[in-house]
Amino acid sequence: MKRSLTVLAIAVAAVAAGATWYAHSKNPLRDGDMPLAGLQAPVEVHYDERGVPHIQAQNEIDMYRALGFVHAQDRLFQMEMLRRLARGELAEVLGAKLVDTDRLFRTLGIREHADRYTKTLDRNSPAVKALQAYLDGINQYQASRPAPVEFDLLGIAKRPFTVEDTVSVAGYMAYSFAAAFRTEPVLTYVRDQLGGDYLKVFDLAWHPEGAVAQRLGADDWRGLNTLAALSQQALVDAGLPQFEGSNAWAISGSRTASGKPLLAGDPHIRFAVPAVWYEAHLSYPGFELYGHHQALNPYASLGHNTQFAWSLTMFQNDDLDLIAEKVNPDNPDQVWVDGQWVELQSREETIQVKGGEPIKLTLRRSPHGPIVNDALGANTGKTPIAMWWAFLETENPILDAFYQLGRADSLGKARAAVEKIEAPGLNVIYANASGDIGWWAAAKLPRRPAGVNPSFILDGANGEADKPGFLPFSANPQEENPARGYIISANYQPQSPTGVSIPGYYNLADRGARLNERLAEPGVKWDTHNSQALQLDDGTGYGPRLLAPILDDLRHAAESDDERALVEQLAKWDGSHPLDSIAATLFNQLTYELANQAMRDELGDAFFDSLLQTRVLDVALPRLTADADSAWWDKRGTAVVESRRDTVAAAWRHSVAHLQQTFGNDSNQWQWGKGHTLTHQHPLGAQKPLDLLFNVGPFAAPGGHEVPNNLSHRVGPAPWSVVYGPSTRRLIDLADASKGLGINPVGQSGVPFDEHYADQAEAYIQGQYVPMHLSEEDVRANTRSTLSLQPAD
Known part of the structure; x- marks a missing residue:
């Protein structure tokens, strides 16, 4: 027995040692010397206490090649998954369950567009040369170092990353902004199947002609709803970033304690691990930038240095139209466009499936764009639904844009x-040390025929889907150095300086109004301290506004x-969402039940679930509670006509019963932090027991839906999982940008078991900030290790 126990102990120790060695072999190299082919001179990479690289190069190309190498060390699996998602290649490593997602992304045309667009790039331009050096750095790391643990688990073969991959990922990011897939089908269904009495709560113009109603049959409606659900679920299942909204503001020196502009920004993105942003401090003689980078993109999406800083929010303009085509009854390959039958174009693609046979796709396109309901395969309806999408239809030199934005030390350069x-x-919000602040809504805005409302599915046969050119950039919403002394961007409807209408799926104004109320306070001098309190504000006027008519x-x-x-x-509630709030719990449960009791019976389960995923529900609910005569209050299928009082009572009873079942009969236990939690999910974390290895959390989460600290969940019954929120919180005072503050929701590294995989998660949920080291003195004082990259040639 003693000998057996000794043998067992040795075996366990050997397994533990092997596991430790295996995990350690996957960790990034953050010290010592490393050869890197193509370098013209040595590059020093100083890693600080959070694992952020501070890259000091002698020239631009070396800097970007080194960035590619160190970015790959921390995020190679994230890069791999993003390019596979964008290019429709997930089934090749994850199996048949991802075929529908791959078919969707192939149908969107991102892959085809990226391959075609890349051929038009000037390979000698500074931006493209920098991108190629960055990708070379990634590929050198991949070729010379052990594959990430996820590659081993999934059997992913290494292959080089390309410019086409970078452009494809940009397409995925653009697609994740698009709300049309989830919104236009349900609004069109309400208009054409329920009528104007039901549509008016959404605050949209009523078009009684119902242009496409005659052509959309039951199969088409089912297909559209399935497409909306697939569009949403594809983003959820991938466990990858999806842009949702954002806060940002710039304050001029007249309103700050330092006398210089201050920039604040917290883009709201779906939570995942690894986090979306990779922080890197880049420098070579004549250039310096502390940036937040997306996977496979060498140019910072957010950035600052001692001279300027910028942040982003979503414009949320409607840049994607769904268009119902009229099919020739004598030829299903023709549609009616511009007064004639036009042949649909088609192409063939193949999806490789792990453990299964390849799947061949026939992808069709009308003059309006890809036929997106082809993504449903055999389950599509009879009516082809085309997609016009600005990302596919514009020149869009976005690589040049962010390359130049990282060098924009003046208002004019930033605008250009x-x-x-x-x-x-x-929306790009900008401030510089010279005293300027500015905001520009960036997008190529299409002109649409008069009277066309793109919130609905358009008719491809009568010209309403035509795009007679684009508006000039001067028509885009924008401001520079306004007299009020500050600029806010929070996803609400902006105004064009020319007065033109800009359709979009904008958030309600409540979050922006909350920020404006604080920033407009007279006599307040803003600094990074009181700006933290504003970014962490957990209140909203939305809840009290929705409740007032039904109290x-x-x-x-x-x-x-x-x-x-x-x-x-509830009557006394101010809309705040701290962890100990009972009113916040009750309100969020009641919000769901109000929608459920009033709307599910008219929409059916599938369309109701789609509605819950849209922003238009936020618009509808306060308008619904304020209208005692709304048609929605009556429940279909009952002998009586229910009033608002009846349906509100049903919502109240179901809310109380559900909270009692979930948290217990003692309402003092219905605290927000018990039902509102954040778990950062890894793409493999949905599979037990891998969730224990890869996921981070759960954490009790303050904040909520459409508050400044927008730790938000989908509308639904308790408990609530936080879906998205601030992907970073940044504060930069241009009086001394070296003292800028930020935070990563999880950690800098995407390598499981690495010390920086989740080392910021606790600080993030507690509302803490950490320094973003910029000055040479601070970098040197906080360096924990140094990697020296040496020319290998």
Whole structure:
């Protein structure tokens, strides 16, 4: 027995040692010397206490080649998954369950567009040469170092990364902005199947002619709803970044404690591990930038140095139209466009499937764009639905735009760079040490025929889907150095300086109004300290506004002293979402039940679930509660006509019952932090027991839907998983940008078991900030290790 135990102990120790060696072999190299082919001179990479690389090169190309190498060390699997998602190649490593996602992305045309667009690039331009050096750095790392653990688990073969991959990933990011797939089918269904009485809560113009209603049959509606669900689920299943909204503001020196402009920014993106941003401090003689980079992109999407800083929010303009085509009854390969039958173009592609036979696709295109319901395979309806998407239809020199934005030390240079961002629509908020602040809504805005509302599926046969050119950049919403002394961007509807209408799927103004209320306070001098409090604000006027018209109905519905006390908590609630709030829990459950009791019976389960994924629900609910005569209050299938009071009472009863079942009968236990949690999910973390190895969390999460600290969940019943929120929180005072503050939601590294995989997660959820070291003195003082990259030639 003693000998057996000794043998077992040795075996366990050997396995543990082997596992430790295996995990260690995958970790990034952050010290010592390393050869890197193509370098003209040595490059020093100083890693700070968070694992952020501070790259000191002697020239631009060496700097970007080194960035590619160190970025790959930390994020190679993220790069691989993003390019596979964008190019429709996930099934090759994840199997048949990802075929639908691959078919969707092939149908969108991102892969074809990237391959075609790349051929038009000037390979001698500074931006493209820098990109090629960056990709070479990635490929050298991949060729010389052990594959990530995820590659081993999934059997992923190494292959070089290309310019086409970078452009494809840009296409995925643009697609993740697009709300049309989830919104236009349900709004069109409401208009054409339910009518104007039901449509008006969405605050949209009513078009009684129902242009496409005659051609969309039951199979078409089912297909459109399936397409909306697939569009959403493809992003969720991939566990990869999806852009959702954002806050940003710039304050001029007249309103700051330092006398210089201050920039704040926190883009709201779907949470995942690795986090979306990779921080890197880049420098060579004559250039310096501390940037936040996306995978496979050498140019910072967010950045700052001692001279200027910028951040981004989503413009949320409608740059994607769904178009119902009229098919020739004598030839299913023809559609009616511009007064004649036009042949559909088609191409063949093949999806490789792990453990299965390859799947051949026939992808069709009309003059309006790709036929996107081909993504449904045999389950599509009879009516081809084309997609016009600005990302596919504009020149869009977005690589040049961000290359130049990282060098824009004046307002004029920043404006010129932003004008080159044609899709997706982005708000760029900028400040410089010279005293300027500015904001430009960047997008190529299409002209549409008069009277056309692109919130609905358009008719491809009558000209309403035509795009007679684009508006000039001067028509885009923008401001420079306004007299009020600050600029806010928070995804609400912006105004064009020329007064033109700009359709879009904008967020409600509540979050922006909350920020404006604080920034407009007279006598306040803003600095990085009180700006932290504003970024972490967990309140909103949305909740009290939605509740006010139905408080008497709720009082009538309450059936006990405890319930009446809960209603009064709601009546006094200021809209804040701290961890100990009971009112926040009750409100968010009630919000779901109001929608559920009022709308599910008219829409059916599938379209109702689609509605829950849209921003238009936020618009609809306050308008619904304010309208006691809305048609939505009556429940179909009952003998009586329900009133608002009846349906609010049903929502209240279901809310209380669900919270009792979930958290217990003692309402004092219904605290927000118990039901509102954040788990950062790895792409492999949906599979047990891999979730224990790769996921980070859960954490009790303050904040909520459409508050400044926008740690947001989807509308639904408790408990709530936080889906998206601030992907970083940055504060830069241009009086001394070396003291800039930021935070990563998880960690800098995407390598499991690495010390920087999740070392910021606790600080992030607690609302802490960490320094972004910029000055030579601070970098030197906080260097923990140095990697010296040496020319190998």
